[in-house]
Amino acid sequence: MPPKFDPSQVVDVYVRVTGGEVGAASSLAPKIGPLGLSPKKIGEDIAKETAKDWKGLRVTVKLTVQNRQAKVSVVPSAAALVIKALKEPERDRKKTKNIKHTGNISLDDVIEIAKIMRPRSMAKDLTGTVKEILGTRRQGGIQQLLAAEQEAQQIVSAARNAKMARLKQAKEEAEKEIAEYRAQVELEFQRKVAESSGDSGANVKRLEKETEGKIHHLKSEAGRISQDVAHMLLKHVTTVKV
Missing domain, CATH: 3.30.1550.10 (Ribosomal protein L11/L12, N-terminal domain)
Structure with a gap:
């Protein structure tokens, strides 16, 4: 019992x-x-x-x-919150079977829904929860959430491109710094070799001039890369509504 x-x-x-x-x-x-x-x-x-x-x-x-x-x-489930945000006219479920929901909601509405669902979400952060909410359009009879989904896709794409541009810039700047450091080490090494062998110094001066030219070129390239990345980021900021 x-x-x-x-x-x-x-x-x-x-x-x-x-x-x-x-x-x-x-x-x-x-x-x-x-x-x-x-x-x-x-x-x-x-x-x-x-x-x-x-x-x-x-x-x-x-x-x-x-x-x-x-x-x-x-x-409420995510689907129920999304359907509610569509603000569709009330329909009698007893008279209408297999109701389909079609409409547009803004990304702000999706973010608000994601905040409500965040405690029950398995995503790492709010961005992942937003993606989960957008995914509910493929279930629960929701056919379109085009406005929010397209806007979110544009923002995600722009953020990804900007991140890749920053990584590329950091990599190229690091490579320039390494090359500059190597040139300076090479110059110092050649100077010590010349001093120990009794060289008159002509070769050392020639190496100094060549190294200074290399360093100047590397700095110019680094500046150009920074400007290109800045223009790219500015383009994303001005063309994507965040």
Whole structure:
């Protein structure tokens, strides 16, 4: 025989409902009946709680049960939040089957949804959560989120290009610095060789002049690279809305 249920224990029960509609008592009874709750009353409470903001949408509801009292709270999915953001006219699910949702939302709306979903997301950061939200358009009957998706793709592409440009600049600047350092070390080595062999110094002066020319050329190249990268970054900033 199972242990007797303790009414003071806090129990969370999750049910899937259509907002604003009183669900069938027969579907609630197996979950909340053993907790001493009335399926009919709980169904009415759920309908009342979801009627204002989630009417007609399929959402998950959390029932926090203690001492035969249930607190109702909505735990919306990403798809439900996206559909809500589309602000479509209400449609009767009983009359219309396989409802398709078509519309545009801004990237700001997607970011707000991502912030709501962040605690439940498996992504490393908010950027990953935004991508997850954009991915919900391929499920739940959502056909288009073109405005937000295209804008996000442009920003991601621009950020990737800018990152690659900065990496390329850093690599080339490092290579220039290494070449400059090698030239200076070579000059110092040749000077010491000339001094130890009793050279008159003509060769040393010639090497100094050649090395100075190399260093000047390397600095000019580094400056040109920096300017090219700056122009590229400026182009991304002015052509992409962030």
